[in-house]
Amino acid sequence: MAGAAETALVREDTTGTEAVAGVAIALAVLLFAFDVGVLFDVVSIDGTIAGIPTVALLGGLLVLLGGAVVSFGVGSFLGYVETEPSPDAGLVAAAVFTLVWFGLGGAAAQAVAGGSLLWLPAAAATGGLAFAVAVLTREDLGSTLPAGAVAIVVGVVYLTGTIGPAWAWNLGFEQQASITAPFLVPVATAGCALLAGWAAAKAYGGFGARGRRMGAYLLVYTNAGAIISVLFVLIAFTAFRGIPGLLNGAAVGPGVGPSVSVLGVGVALPVSVPFVTNGVGLLNDFQGVFPAIVGTIWLVVGAVAFAVPLGVGAAVFLTEYAERGRLTQAVEVATNGLWSTPSIVFGLFGFTFLVPRFAGNKSLLSGMLTLGFMLLPLVLITSREALLSVPDEYRDASAALGVTKWQTIRSVVVPAALPGVVTGVILGVGRIAGETAPILLTMTGGTFVSRDRAADVIGGFAFTAQPPFVTNPELLQATTALPFQLYALITAGVGLGDNVSNPTEFQWATAFVLLLVVLSFYAIGIGTRYYFRRQLRHE
């Protein structure tokens, strides 16, 4: 009977063989990490590591990995290693192997025979062979041989120097385009490591269902790890480039910082970071972006103050009062559409509608409102979802106590929905804080603003004898913000040469400060959400 072979409930002692496969997986992971280093220039591709050229080292590791995988497969096939393989490697694996080997065979033939059409039959032959091995032989051979062989072939190509650090393949396009070693080597190595690592993981699980699960684990974890590391690399990249500019002229020591008045007593801070406390001025020792930071913060505060009450109010109306029907559907469609509207369109709206209404020039207020309009749909969507997810039991319980609907909404429904609302605000602030296009059209004035021209919204309020009794010229003046400043620095770079000694450093530092400002808004939002959640749940 087919498939009636007994499967042991408890696997025999397999420590030795598992260790071999485990070493192969570790090798693959190491290779992958090393490779990411090469791709991001952390490890130089034409340098040497411990006296061995980087490419040769990669090649050697690949051959080692491929050899381990192939020998494990062959050992399992010959019965030296106890495994439970399926009859074949599976169609998906076969398709992947076929594709890889089709490309590899074609590339090799092209390299040997030059511009003839010979590459096609060669590619078909290698691809077909890989397919046959994967489909027709048992799983232990079918999934290790093609994968291990890829690693060995690529490794040998590196070792022999066929592809070295200086290698390049001119594609011959109309544009200047060629595939160079610094790109090809890490990418090909990563592919091989992934393929061979997957085969090694399968071998580690003893093939069969358990092996496939191990293989899937490896792919899933590698994928997750790669995504997370990209995020960290992005932040680290900006930080590394930005920190020198940020700390330009920074000093730590008693009394070096700017003086702050605390309860009427002037106290000099012990830390001085001119980049964030200075503006731009002829007499400054170090130039800074203080006005832009202040502008960004006021922008976000203004937009949130404008959009959150409106959005939450509209969500309360839509979920609690409005009949569910055409109107709510239309509003839903409209808000979803608004959320995906390009920011430059919001900017144009602000430019043509808001700017002429506020003093006729670009102003902080019109920037706030434009960004507020951008934030509104997301706040509305997330608040609506949050309100809908508040259990009806709360509303019933409150009604049964004779409490009116409005009081129920105010003291039970909205508090229960607050964490969801805050999540929406966090997401929205992340988007608007870095937005350049709308404020370019509605708010920004000069690029290099001196410290005394930073927006002082609180100090700008003044009382007058005539209506409207309170005026605030600061809100009606153009100012600057970090994303705009960065954009202007990179595209125009006006005056950089005179004012700033190292423009590149200045730009990266601006980008880093923008990142920090956005991240601190995140932190505030997450803290707020945590606070509200604590109130709702028993901890």
Next chain:
Amino acid sequence: MSDITQTTEADSADTTETADAASTGVDGPSATGRSSTETTAGETDEHVREEWREYAFEGDAKFAVEDLDVYYGDDHALNGVSIEIPERSVTALIGPSGCGKSTFLRCLNRMNDRIKSARVDGSVRIDGEEIYQDGVNLVELRKRVGMVFQSPNPFPKSIRENIAYGPEKHGDIDTGLLARLLNRSDADERDRLVERCLRDAALWEEVSDRLDDNALGLSGGQQQRLCIARCLSVDPEVILMDEPASALDPIATAKIEDLIDDLAEEYTVVIVTHNMQQAARISDQTAVFLTGGELVEYGETDQVFENPHSERVEDYITGKFG
């Protein structure tokens, strides 16, 4: 006695209409049969006689219900129910699923107004005052007629806030910032109220040292007793209970039953239950609803359980159907 037709619009401005008949009207959609000729499987065909539903008791009637009909859209959920409920006693409503007992209960404090498709015909009087007429103050009605739901539903607030919620919203207790600043905060009064309600609900001993903890951290039985305490906080005259122990374990159920017994000395308790032993244990009089939203038999609990007039009620009580 004139029948007053009251549709739900009267209350729609002041209540949430998110619930629909299918989710909240426990007995709504499945109640199909109208008369005793349309029966569920196993139910005998018989004609309901008027005297089965007559129950003479001493003292005053808290509720007087006459010819009450409830429709969920086209569904006739409650069919001409007339009943008088004595005060300061426990009245159990029993019957198979979908027979209209929860619907009946929700008519007594007009919670059915919150279901958009529900339409109520007939007359319900509390202490002689009609509650289905124009100008009824729903806030006052629901303060007088409190309700405890099937699953415990405390607010996600502290135990103290849960109890004080009703009185604070009604303005009876003011502990707001302004009141504290003006030195007329009712904090002491609130604390006395919280203690009294929790003691009445037999929960004080268990939670007295953690009144500021979130109510969701209590066990299911404690949560249900907290809901009862919350219901007591607005000083009701009647407590309606919709299967209050169905989601609880036997020990918590026993505590709730003891509590109901105590409450009946001061309050009028109307309880819906699926558990016939429970009804027999705790109630003074029992009303049996059967298929079609019909009140079949009403009388002293001992009589209904030991010597029912109706053959169908006997079948139901002995477990032949339902």
